[in-house]
Amino acid sequence: MSLVFISLCTAQTTLPEPGEFTEAEKAITECPFDKEADAVVIFDEASADTDEQHKLIYIRRTRLKILKPKGNRYANISIPYYSREEIEYISDIEAYTCNPGTDPEVKRVPSSAIFRQKLNDYWSVVKIALPNVQPGTIIEYKYITTAKSYRIKDWNFQRELPVMHSHFSLAVMPNYAFSYRVFKSERLPIEIKKREREGRIYFEMNNIAGLREEPFMDAEKDYLQHVEFQMSGYQGTFGGTTRYMTTWDEVTRELMTDASFGVQLNKNIPLGPEWLSSVKAITPAFERMSAVYNFVYKNINWNGTRSITAVDGVKETWDKKQGSSGDVNLLLINLLKEAELEVYPLLVSERGHGKVDPETPFIDQFSKTMACVLIAGNKYVLDATGPYTPPFMIPFSVINTKAFLVAKKKSAIITLTETKKKDRNLVLIQARIDDNGAMTGKAIIQSDEYARLTRMRAWQNDKDRFKENYYTTYEAGLKVDSLEMHNLENDSLSLEQQFNFSLPPTVSGDYKLINLNLFSGIAKNPFISDIRFTNIDFGCLQSHCVTESIELPPSLKIETLPKNLRMIMPDTSITFSRLMDVKDNELRVKYEISTTRSVFAADEYEYVKDFYKRMAGIMNEQIVLRKP
Structure with missing residues (x-):
């Protein structure tokens, strides 16, 4: 892993035009560096730019080939996007199939075979129905994602299938500074080119074997060859640079003043005096903590949306009796404070999400906010949105992980281990x-x-x-x-x-x-x-x-x-x-x-x-x- 800070990507590798398939691609019968693979990604490329309204514009193009009958499942193309309030929108979708030896060989997928499906209030998906897919079929699809949020997504060079060529080109918006970190094996080279005058940086990797599911496996993300990004600063019109979250103390300050995080911990929840009085009357602190946790777990439902921060806010979550993982657990922390317990937000990365690098203050390393209660020198980790876990046990999903305790004077990266249970x-x-x-x-x-x-x-x-x-x-x-x-x-x-x-x-x-x-x-x-x-x-x-x-x-x-x-x-x-x-x-x-x-x-x-x-x-x- 390497960490580099940039304030501002180079001319990319020349690829065939959309819908144009080379004789070399048609001749592929197996992946030379991953012979067990059922399919192979010939290339996966994307570029990120901004438009006049400072929206982030992603153009992505992927070409893959089916090698074996089991590989037909990779023809089920689904492209998820965050559709709430049109934060993201996918447009200009093109798709092609090439079946060598047929007449015609290349077919453009009609628009009638491309459709959208709403998954929930937050997420939608574009699906592409591809006809006559079989071993030997080459598939290509291309689309544009327009995002209102200027947040650069991670780029994965590797996936379950082997990848012959992958590159990502980023143009950083003027006055913005980003940091990035590269995760890769020492055996696999990466090409990184910067053109500061153009404000671009370019990443490329080639011939990467697939990473497939194995028993008792850590998060796939921990082993994928990939690059992560986070905004690290902004230069104002009249000079001077504002730095964002380049240390863990800065992360704490940013989060505790954020309207969707720290401010939520001080919202007045209309509990009713009887409930609050009865909870405060429970003398053993552990029993009081358990009463609050069990109350929230049984009465407030998780709506399936994962978030670190509040999406709707703790008050609306209380009224609706449901919310995102951030909403529910921030509400839990709020009520634990009301019960006069020492409690802090705990940013966690569940094992399925990936490992945390303590040296890099990236919020995207974390997948969820949980509650951390301190009683008589003991730490209790509570999650009101996951599978029920008794308060005296650490949730299974975060054992053997590192977490970030968010507290004004006690912020720290802590390790969640369990040696007794x-x-x-x-x-x-x-x-x-x-x-x-x-x-x-x-x-x-x-x-x-x-x-x-x-x-x-x-x-x-x-x-x-x-x-x-x-x-x-x-x-x-x-x-x-x-x-x-x-x-x-x-x-x-x-x-x-x-x-x-x-x-x-x-x-x-x-x-x-x-x-x-x-x-x-x-x-x-x-x-x-x-x-x-x-x-x-x-x-x-x-x-x-x-x-x-x-x-x-x-x-x-x-x-x-x-x-x-x-x-x-x-x-x-x-x-x-x-x-x-x-x-x-x-x-x-x-x-x-x-x-x-x-x-x-x-x-x-x-x-x-x-x-x-x-x-x-x-x-x-x-x-x-x-x-x-």
Whole structure:
């Protein structure tokens, strides 16, 4: 990553005209630097300028080619834009397809196949329906975005698909100064050209492999090759330069005087004296904080719009009982202040949004405002818009991240870590095997802390999929019935799941094969890719214990009892053990998995992959039964 300040981009690489496709492009059958790719971006280019009304004008053009049948999905072109009050508008849309060997080869997409769809009160999308897309099809689309807000968007050179050529050209409006920072791999060169007389800067990268989804992946943004921008100053008509947010203290001053942020914290909310008096009467500060948080969470709805600042304002949010994430959480902070608690806004970047660079005071690094309450030296992080999280737990989405505490005298970048609360499961199985090798039994699973939260949300979202994801995925033919969920309403107790299960026999000649890896959380090794580009981030520490008691029939005996063993990573960050013994026709099994850290760097991938491969193999090692 590099950070550069500019007060003011060069002639760009010459590309074919819109709708003109070269013989070299038609001859592409695979991406030479990413041979597994289903499609490839031939070029992606954009320029940003301003018009006479100081509106920001983006002209963007993208050309890609479908290489494999699975790549057809990349022909679903959707261009989102912020349509509220016409802050942004998309116009001059052109699209072309080229199917080599057809007559005619090149077709311009008719305007009837280009349409707009309103997603909500804030966002709309332009969709382009492309005909006859197949492997070998080249797609091109071009459009202009006009924005009232002079805010330069980040430019991503990289995406899920490999990109052969990408460039961005920026003309900075006179008197304005911008800072930018480049994120890229040391192995990939970037070309940056400045022409200060023209007030332009130009960025270019070539031959960038695609970045695809991987298990337990940090935010894609953290690993994309990209450049970020933020306005850093403005020069007045009579001289002198006003600097904007070039230090974290300046960020604090700017935010606390902003009408859509700091001013909202002092708005008078018509609560009613009875509610406020009853809350203030709660003596333990933690209980008072919990009462306010639960009140806002249950009574004020998030409308789906993400924002750091208020969009409608906390008063309107209170009246409507809904608002953006900024509205709702600023209202929460406002009410916590009314309840005489020490509370501050906390700018966070959820893991899906990307990492925060403490050295760079860019507000765009953050995705949401949460509340940070200080009680007896402890910090409590509250979010009234995300999935419900008890006040004594950090929201899962921001564990292992950095956040910015916005306070006039206490501003600071802080690290949100969790070393006590874990993803904790205890599985108890009581089962029996019949003479044919079929297994029937009862399972009790106690999910605590983050495991409780994860399973609670999964259960509420889709009860049928819940069984499939957590239970029946372990073995073909495994059936679950009579599922009972206990302690759904009590955060301080385990989420207890009780059910009966049955597993048909697996027979090989005279032998019966029994799989003992049931409901452990490790059905198979999740790490199968040969190469890993991103860190492994489990989110929180793990603690899983499976205890099984299985009654064996007198007619069957264990051929060979697998050995007890223990595996430990060299730095003791992951530990796995298996214990087995047999006594009076009862097979007793215990698996334990625990971690002492939750993040592993990309260069540790081979070690983690090998550990999980061996561990999954051991857990799926079958017991062989035969007649004596």
